Amino acid sequence: MIRIFEGHEPPGANPVLDAMHHARKRVFVDLLGWDVPVVAEAFEIDQFDDDHAIYIVASDDSDAHEGSIRLLPTNRPHVLGTIFPSLCDASVPVNPQIFELSRLCLSRGLRAARRLEVRNALATAVVQFALQRGIASYSCVADSTWLSQILSLGWTVRPLGIPQMIAGLPTGALLIEIDADTPAKLRAAGTHVPMRILPTAAIDREAA
Amino acid sequence: MFDRDDYKQIVSILGETSDDNRVYEALERLTFVLGFDRFAISHHVDLLHPPVGAYGLTNYDSDWLNEIISGQYFLDDPVQISCDGRNTGFLWPNPRMLETLTPRQRYIFEQGAKRNLCGGYTVPMHLPGEYAGSCTFATSRLETVPSESMPAAFFAVSFAFEAMRRVVRLRAGLELPAPPKLKPREREVLILLGRGKTYGEIADILHLSEHTTHEYAKRIMRAYGNIQRNNLIARALFDGIVTYPELLSMH
Numbered sequence: 060m061i062r063i064f065e066g067h068e069p070p071g072a073n074p075v076l077d078a079m080h081h082a083r084k085r086v087f088v089d090l091l092g093w094d095v096p097v098v099a100e101a102f103e104i105d106q107f108d109d110d111h112a113i114y115i116v117a118s119d120d121s122d123a124h125e126g127s128i129r130l131l132p133t134n135r136p137h138v139l140g141t142i143f144p145s146l147c148d149a150s151v152p153v154n155p156q157i158f159e160l161s162r163l164c165l166s167r168g169l170r171a172a173r174r175l176e177v178r179n180a181l182a183t184a185v186v187q188f189a190l191q192r193g194i195a196s197y198s199c200v201a202d203s204t205w206l207s208q209i210l211s212l213g214w215t216v217r218p219l220g221i222p223q224m225i226a227g228l229p230t231g232a233l234l235i236e237i238d239a240d241t242p243a244k245l246r247a248a249g250t251h252v253p254m255r256i257l258p259t260a261a262i263d264r265e266a267a
Numbered sequence: 268m269f270d271r272d273d274y275k276q277i278v279s280i281l282g283e284t285s286d287d288n289r290v291y292e293a294l295e296r297l298t299f300v301l302g303f304d305r306f307a308i309s310h311h312v313d314l315l316h317p318p319v320g321a322y323g324l325t326n327y328d329s330d331w332l333n334e335i336i337s338g339q340y341f342l343d344d345p346v347q348i349s350c351d352g353r354n355t356g357f358l359w360p361n362p363r364m365l366e367t368l369t370p371r372q373r374y375i376f377e378q379g380a381k382r383n384l385c386g387g388y389t390v391p392m393h394l395p396g397e398y399a400g401s402c403t404f405a406t407s408r409l410e411t412v413p414s415e416s417m418p419a420a421f422f423a424v425s426f427a428f429e430a431m432r433r434v435v436r437l438r439a440g441l442e443l444p445a446p447p448k449l450k451p452r453e454r455e456v457l458i459l460l461g462r463g464k465t466y467g468e469i470a471d472i473l474h475l476s477e478h479t480t481h482e483y484a485k486r487i488m489r490a491y492g493n494i495q496r497n498n499l500i501a502r503a504l505f506d507g508i509v510t511y512p513e514l515l516s517m518h
Contacts, residue, residue: 170510171510172506172507172508203354203421204354206422206425207425207428210428211429211432218274218275218422220271220275221271221274221415221419222418222421223415224417229355229356229417229422230418231418247436248432248436
């Protein structure tokens with residue numbers, strides 16, 4: 060099941076978001092050794108997890124976290140603009156129609172085939188969400204461990220600058236273009252997961 | 268430092284083209300932009316009898332290419348062997364590689380050097396559901412290649428591999444067949460088969476009858492188009508349905 064949450068909530072307020080922050084801690088801190096803040100020794104929560112962050116979360120039938128990704132508006136502080144602006148040759152893309160993708164997290168312990176399914180479902184949801192919201196593109200910071208996965212989804216990706224070595228890994232800024240043809244590109248790549256995303260309460264509020 | 272705009276334009280072409288002529292042109296331009304002379308991108312397969320879905324592109328001299336294939340250099344190529352089990356790009360020759368060269372590998376290196384392929388940068392590529400592969404950029408003067416070229420090369424190669432996948436998909440005219448979906452119980456049986464257990468042992472471990480175990484196994488092999496047991500394990504690893512840690516676990 061894929062759900063969309065708009066706005067960060069502190070630990071204890073929302074079990075699905077808690078499970079996501081816990082999974083993020085297990086992946087980014089425990090496994091990858093990133094130097095990012097940990098709250099209450101259990102939850103990875105940084106300065107960009109705020110009211111403007113949007114989370115797309117995949118859970119299994121028993122509501123356990125399988126995967127998640129964070130969307131940040133680029134006209135507010137975000138990872139590329141705040142931490143890695145030097146990865147962009149020109150100015151960092153900042154536009155209400157451009158969001159940034161970060162913290163793509165697949166739960167540890169998922170087996171290989173399931174990881175691909177969850178990754179594909181999250182990507183499809185990211186595309187559907189963009190089409191519903193009029194988001195034209197996503198920026199992101201990608202290191203070599205994720206790059207081929209991002210590209211293999213089938214969408215159109217452009218470099219924003221020259222990749223550099225960061226923390227020992229080739230790392231670059233990318234722009235993922237989203238338009239009406241993007242779902243067909245995912246289908247051609249075999250990564251499209253048929254789904255219907257129900258509008259969240261927040262979308263309803265904004266539309267009203 | 269190389270031409271940044273040229274680089275971004277080339278990568279953007281690799282990011283959207285499904286035409287292998289354009290992939291070739293882009294890779295050739297990229298090779299020069301990064302400061303190298305030659306490129307070779309390919310799956311690590313038997314180049315004498317490449318399987319369906321494997322691909323390769325190179326601007327090596329045809330003489331050298333013939334020598335690689337007829338001499339079966341690809342079987343012992345120390346650069347290709349260095350790709351196993353690593354996901355990061357590497358420069359060659361490097362001390363670790365030189366220490367372990369066999370006489371035959373030394374010979375292959377020397378033959379390459381005669382063709383001005385004295386050193387280079389190679390990016391391995393490993394994705395579930397796909398043959399392992401790599402992309403090599405080679406030059407006669409590695410010391411003239413700027414260090415900024417390496418991360419830039421790594422990124423561009425990932426784009427190039429994805430472009431090659433689009434070319435292959437387009438050629439196939441349809442999506443490559445998806446791996447069969449196995450039920451959790453079938454997967455358990457598959458993992459135990461992969462660990463070399465007999466049907467009797469699997470039956471004991473899973474508390475099933477031997478007959479039921481056999482039925483599960485037959486169902487899995489049918490799902491894979493009546494594949495043989497040995498091929499089944501290789502195929503399931505290739506598709507990412509089971510993983511090496513699962514097969515190698517002793518418990």
